[in-house]
Amino acid sequence: MVIESIPKVVGFIYGLLAFIALVGLWYSGRFTRRRALPFLVISALLGFLVFAPVFPYQLQMVALRDTVGLGSPIPMALGALLVFIALAFAFGRVICGQVCPAGAVQELMYRVPVAKRGSAERQTPVVIRAGVFVVFAVAALGLSADLLGLIGLPAFFHLAVGSVSFFVFLGIVLLSAVVYRPFCRYVCPYGALLAPAASKALFRLRRTDACIGCRKCERACPTGEADPAAGLGECYLCGRCTDVCPVEGALVYGRAR
Ligand code: SF4
Ligand code: SF4
Structure with missing residues (x-):
């Protein structure tokens, strides 16, 4: 399905423009899950059409020095990834929320109306993902091994149905109908870099004096980040809390x- 003749940089340009539009929606108070839907659909489609901006895999391609897969020089791709980490520090995890195709596919799946499972506890997923990040870094930098390839991230977006790894990631995607973003929260190496930045974000969700303490936002949040004591590193700016407030x-x- 991936159309190789379309340059990957198209995905990065879309990522930047979508990021600006989404931050504008949030800042103006007009972000809703309904308005986020077109971004989720376009982001997911770009994953299948150009395999970009699939940020976790593009981070791995930088680590593996895969210039053919990246479709751009290493410094350019690395610079773009660093820019998006800096933007997470400024504005939170907008990228993970609606721009990255891997996140968008899981977010769309979680909208499927089936019974939800899984804990909104914050620490355990973060600790597991940190362990995966160490394995990822050793595999990519030390062994030149393609960990995310084994998990099936590229096979899924390339619709490589003849590959076993395609079904591994397909399983993760199907799981995300009942468990909120299992790949983002437990596996994603790029998320492991963005979360600490987002936990110190300069712009973020916060309650005001108008809050009546009904805690509807906390009950709606799938990651436990609507708790006023939370750092928001695992807030995917999904809009469930603001929609129910x-x-x-x-x-x-x-x-x-
Ligand atoms: S529901 Fe939770 S994850 Fe979603 S925007 Fe609100 S705090 Fe963030
Ligand atoms: S849903 Fe709104 S009013 Fe209720 S606790 Fe959350 S921020 Fe406050």
């Missing part, structure tokens, strides 16, 4: 205090 202006996206 009954008081206008009680939960806003703006400058951190």
